[in-house]
Amino acid sequence: MGMTDFDFDLVIDRRGTSAAKWAQATADGGPPLLAMSIADMEIPAPGQVLKAMAERVEHGIFGYTMAGDDYLEAVAAWQLERHRHAIRPEWVVTHHGVLPSLFQLIRAFLPPGSGIVVMTPAFPPFLDAIVLNGHRVVTCEMTRHGDSYAIDFEAFEDACGDPAVRLFILCNPHNPTGRNFTADELHRLADIAARHRVMVFADEIHGDLVLPPGRLVPFLSVCDGLDIEVVAANGLSKTMNLAGLGLSNLVIPSQELRERFEDAVHRSGEWGVNPLSRAAALTGYAHGGAWLDALLDHIAGNMAVVDDWCARELPGAVIPVRAEATYLKWLDTTGTGLDEEELMDRLINGQGLLVQAGSDFGAMARGFLRLNLACPRTMVTTAMTRIARAIGPVTD
Numbered sequence: 001m002g003m004t005d006f007d008f009d010l011v012i013d014r015r016g017t018s019a020a021k022w023a024q025a026t027a028d029g030g031p032p033l034l035a036m037s038i039a040d041m042e043i044p045a046p047g048q049v050l051k052a053m054a055e056r057v058e059h060g061i062f063g064y065t066m067a068g069d070d071y072l073e074a075v076a077a078w079q080l081e082r083h084r085h086a087i088r089p090e091w092v093v094t095h096h097g098v099l100p101s102l103f104q105l106i107r108a109f110l111p112p113g114s115g116i117v118v119m120t121p122a123f124p125p126f127l128d129a130i131v132l133n134g135h136r137v138v139t140c141e142m143t144r145h146g147d148s149y150a151i152d153f154e155a156f157e158d159a160c161g162d163p164a165v166r167l168f169i170l171c172n173p174h175n176p177t178g179r180n181f182t183a184d185e186l187h188r189l190a191d192i193a194a195r196h197r198v199m200v201f202a203d204e205i206h207g208d209l210v211l212p213p214g215r216l217v218p219f220l221s222v223c224d225g226l227d228i229e230v231v232a233a234n235g236l237s238k239t240m241n242l243a244g245l246g247l248s249n250l251v252i253p254s255q256e257l258r259e260r261f262e263d264a265v266h267r268s269g270e271w272g273v274n275p276l277s278r279a280a281a282l283t284g285y286a287h288g289g290a291w292l293d294a295l296l297d298h299i300a301g302n303m304a305v306v307d308d309w310c311a312r313e314l315p316g317a318v319i320p321v322r323a324e325a326t327y328l329k330w331l332d333t334t335g336t337g338l339d340e341e342e343l344m345d346r347l348i349n350g351q352g353l354l355v356q357a358g359s360d361f362g363a364m365a366r367g368f369l370r371l372n373l374a375c376p377r378t379m380v381t382t383a384m385t386r387i388a389r390a391i392g393p394v395t396d
């Protein structure tokens with residue numbers, strides 16, 4: 001199937017569905033809300049996935065359900081086919097979300113007051129997972145190089161050398177900068193973490209969303225021969241817009257670690273999977289590849305629209321960071337001369353445009369904003385018009 005077989009430009013009204021992204025209030029009487037914040041899509045799941053769910057509904061019985069060997073095999077087959085990464089089905093543990101898994105792992109595995117390393121700018125819930133569980137955030141700032149970001153390996157080595165540090169939360173590919181880390185970069189991170197006996201939680205929930213012509217390098221694939229504890233997380237929640245269905249996977253090659261994690265889940269009273277989520281994901285893994293290829297072309301097109309718009313209409317004021325992966329566009333707005341609060345007020349209350357403020361991702365990201373481009377093209381152009389209006393004439 002080619003791209004023309006899928007329609008990613010249909011605008012679907014999510015009001016009345018209690019969608020989290022669209023629940024935020026804006027100023028009364030302002031322009032209609034346009035939500036481009038939280039990382040889910042304004043694009044429906046693949047048609048075959050919807051059909052599989054409808055058939056499962058038709059079956060009528062929604063009793064206690066297990067992941068099943070066929071599901072674990074589908075996860076392994078997808079990793080092999082899409083990412084050339086061989087994993088064993090028995091390494092896969094299902095859970096109801098990547099964040100629940102991370103919180104669970106932190107609670108079960110780390111002594112109180114541990115240090116946990118994150119690369120900033122960082123997905124805000126990583127910081128919550130650390131702080132809310134009584135641990136300490138140890139930051140490793142990424143460095144900006146032109147329109148992209150690089151890992152500061154010296155800072156990472158220092159961070160891992162802190163004797164209290166037990167865990168590194170890697171986001172691969174990286175939200176919000178859109179970096180798709182290379183095998184060399186990942187290997188250097190793995191080597192440093194292994195030398196300092198730091199466990200790695202490799203959050204690869206955006207892993208299927210590497211934009212063409214890039215490819216994901218799964219973190220586990222660079223760990224061969226290293227004495228390192230790794231828990232990798234993936235799933236179709238971002239890939240096929242199934243986040244609300246609450247099904248995700250952990251890949252844990254170490255049997256000992258896997259059993260410890262399963263025991264922690266068991267002790268918290270959690271069990272089984274949602275039967276509709278299972279039906280959706282099974283079909284997504286089996287038949288969603290062509291749809292995903294077309295979606296990635298659509299997202300790359302949306303990214304290009306933003307890049308062109310910024311260069312043409314907002315030169316020097318808004319500088320887009322090059323996205324190698326994810327549907328999240330990271331924009332440097334420091335050139336507008338507006339402080340972040342002022343710009344956010346103008347965007348949200350003046351223009352009805354919901355975006356994520358840079359400072360949510362760490363103090364160093366103040367003056368940036370994150371724009372979710374998993375949407376019809378018309379939403380992208382409307383958002384850019386509103387951003388231009390919010391900024392107004394740029395003064396030097």
Ligand SMILES: Cc1ncc(COP(=O)(O)O)c(C=O)c1O
Pocket residue numbers: 038039096097098099100123171175203205206237243248
């Ligand atoms: C890096 C990253 N990890 C995890 C999540 C949330 O995953 P889940 O819904 O499976 O908890 C998100 C959602 O935005 C994310 O961007």
